Amino acid sequence: MTSRAGVDVRPITESEFADWQRAMNVGFLREPGLSEEILDARREQFTPGRSVGAFDGGRCVATFRSFAQELTVVGGATVPADAVTNVTVTATHRRRGLLTRMMERDLAAAKERGDVVATLIAAEYPIYGRYGFGPATSAAEWTIDVPRAGLDPRRAGPEDGGRVDLVDAGDVRKLGPELHERLRRTQPGVVSRDELWWRVTTGAVRFWPDFKEPYYVVYRSAAGEVEGMAAYTVDDEWTDAKQPLNTARVKWLTGVTPAAERALWLYLCSIDWVVRVKSGWRAPDDLLPHFLPDPRAAAVTTQADWLWVRILDVVRALEARTYEGAGSLVLEVADRAGAAAGRYRLEVSEDGTGVCESAAESADLSLDVAELAVLWLGDESAVRLAALGRVREERAGAVRQADALLRTSRRPWCPDVF
Numbered sequence: 424m425t426s427r428a429g430v431d432v433r434p435i436t437e438s439e440f441a442d443w444q445r446a447m448n449v450g451f452l453r454e455p456g457l458s459e460e461i462l463d464a465r466r467e468q469f470t471p472g473r474s475v476g477a478f479d480g481g482r483c484v485a486t487f488r489s490f491a492q493e494l495t496v497v498g499g500a501t502v503p504a505d506a507v508t509n510v511t512v513t514a515t516h517r518r519r520g521l522l523t524r525m526m527e528r529d530l531a532a533a534k535e536r537g538d539v540v541a542t543l544i545a546a547e548y549p550i551y552g553r554y555g556f557g558p559a560t561s562a563a564e565w566t567i568d569v570p571r572a573g574l575d576p577r578r579a580g581p582e583d584g585g586r587v588d589l590v591d592a593g594d595v596r597k598l599g600p601e602l603h604e605r606l607r608r609t610q611p612g613v614v615s616r617d618e619l620w621w622r623v624t625t626g627a628v629r630f631w632p633d634f635k636e637p638y639y640v641v642y643r644s645a646a647g648e649v650e651g652m653a654a655y656t657v658d659d660e661w662t663d664a665k666q667p668l669n670t671a672r673v674k675w676l677t678g679v680t681p682a683a684e685r686a687l688w689l690y691l692c693s694i695d696w697v698v699r700v701k702s703g704w705r706a707p708d709d710l711l712p713h714f715l716p717d718p719r720a721a722a723v724t725t726q727a728d729w730l731w732v733r734i735l736d737v738v739r740a741l742e743a744r745t746y747e748g749a750g751s752l753v754l755e756v757a758d759r760a761g762a763a764a765g766r767y768r769l770e771v772s773e774d775g776t777g778v779c780e781s782a783a784e785s786a787d788l789s790l791d792v793a794e795l796a797v798l799w800l801g802d803e804s805a806v807r808l809a810a811l812g813r814v815r816e817e818r819a820g821a822v823r824q825a826d827a828l829l830r831t832s833r834r835p836w837c838p839d840v841f
Contacts, residue, residue: 430484430516432524435476437485440469443476446483446486450511464628467619475528477512477521484513487525489533492841493615494542494732495607497801497831498775505533505735506614507839526554526762534735534762538739539743540796541733542614544840551731555758557793558728559800560612560835563707565721567700569692573716580692581686584645587735592625595639598649605679611744611800612730619840624654624675637674640685651676651683657697667696674702675838685714704729706836729835732796737763740799741779746771746828752821755786756795761790771828786823790814794817801831 435443441462448455457465470490477485492506507529512521533541545551545558580587590598599621602707607613622628626636635656642651653676654786671691678684688711689699707726712718734740737756751770758764778823788805790798794813797803805825808814816822 426451429479430519430521432475432485432521432528433478434472435474435483438467439476440466440474440788441660442483443474443486446476446513447486447509449513450486458632460731461632464630467628471713472532474509475525477525478518479516479834481488484516485521485525486511487529489529489541492542493607494540496740496799497611497743497835498743499608500743500745501607501615501745502539502740503537504614505529505536505538505541506841507541516575522550523554529678529737530554530733530760530762537736539734539736539739541735543731544729544837545731550794551733553759554733555760555763555792555796556733557796558730559728559732559796560728560730560802560837561707562704562729562836563709563723563726564704565702565709565711567660567688567692567702567711567715568699568720568722568726570702571717572692572720574689574692576693578689580690581642581682583639583682583686585643585650585682585686585700587640587642587686587690590639590641590795592627592636592639595625595652595654596621596627598641599652599677602649602652602679603678606677609679610836611819611831612837614730614839614841615836616839626649640687642678642686642690644680644682650680651678651687653687653691654689657694668698669768670699670701671694671697672701675703676705677838681710684710689713704838704840706834708834709836728836732799734763734792734796737765737767737792738779740768741769742777744777745775745803746777747775747830747832748827749773749775750754750824750828752788752825752828753784754795755789755817756792757790758792763795767830785817787818788814788825789817798825798829800835801829802835804830 445455473489475487476483488509489507493501494504557644637654637656654674655671657671658799712721753768766782769779771777805822808824
């Protein structure tokens with residue numbers, strides 16, 4: 424066993440990229456080796472200084488990567504984020520503090536760059552709270568029992584004058600980015616997608632040897648404007664009696680209007696031979712079940728935490744979003760790492776804009792920076808967190824006032840995995 428001091432944690436060089444990728448695959452219990460074609464594709468993600476490895480005797484035993492991202496907050500503004508991904512520690516080197524060393528290095532650099540928050544999708548729940556991250560959004564997956572949904576089998580398409588068309592990958596790369604930007608302007612929790620994201624999701628760049636090209640479908644309004652798009656695959660299952668048992672699996676579905684979402688879901692439920700539709704990860708308050716004549720035909724099969732957020736700059740974070748009404752709160756924020764610790768006064772005007780600054784007066788609420796992240800995007804209730812002992816009310820009525828200011832009418836949602 425090698426001591427903590429004997430393991431070198433540092434940014435990798437381009438020549439170490441293949442070893443780093445192999446270590447990441449081992450950490451995620453994937454086949455270790457990668458073809459040169461896949462390695463060359465993944466090198467497009469390499470940014471000097473943002474891919475970190477832990478090396479023991481020249482062998483990479485832990486991996487960590489971050490990249491620049493924008494996160495949409497309540498009200499439609501965006502903040503710069505440090506997106507954390509590819510985090511692994513090889514089983515031979517667990518409990519050595521390697522993740523802590525990599526995380527502390529990355530968050531310090533993010534703070535120095537001026538990032539407002541850090542983000543990640545947590546594979547395991549217990550890990551990231553100790554670094555100040557909190558689960559700021561949730562996601563749900565529905566399975567639709569198509570025969571039970573009550574849809575008219577004679578239905579031919581949207582009844583609002585719009586139309587649904589199959590398109591190819593090139594159309595998705597052309598039309599998708601602008602559609603996603605429209606979604607980002609309205610949906611808290613959505614993160615930016617760069618040009619590489621669109622090439623990977625459409626197979627122009629192959630990160631995975633088993634990539635299966637999906638079907639792509641677009642919804643255009645009666646005015647001809649693209650308002651929705653989806654990617655899906657379909658399996659090939661039949662009973663011995665030659666009855667279809669096929670499942671359509673949605674990889675992603677973007678709709679910037681309820682009409683677009685309705686048209687795309689009803690299209691997916693109308694495909695011949697498809698008896699089940701798996702929705703992919705959606706917002707927990709998604710409208711999907713209520714587009715069906717029988718909402719019970721859409722059953723939640725998975726629901727869990729999704730986007731985790733770590734606030735690095737409390738003032739900029741609280742001033743970036745809008746609020747549900749006027750009011751004032753003084754927050755005592757604890758942060759073991761020190762990046763966000765302090766006492767802050769949030770003043771919200773009648774138009775829902777907030778001003779935040781350091782405060783000297785007594786706190787209304789005391790909470791950890793991880794709990795502040797949980798409240799910041801509007802998904803969680805301060806009343807609930809107080810009941811769980813995760814927020815302490817210092818002034819009577821403060822938790823209810825926090826809910827009145829912070830909670831949103833629709834829940835935040837992040838449609839991406841990164």
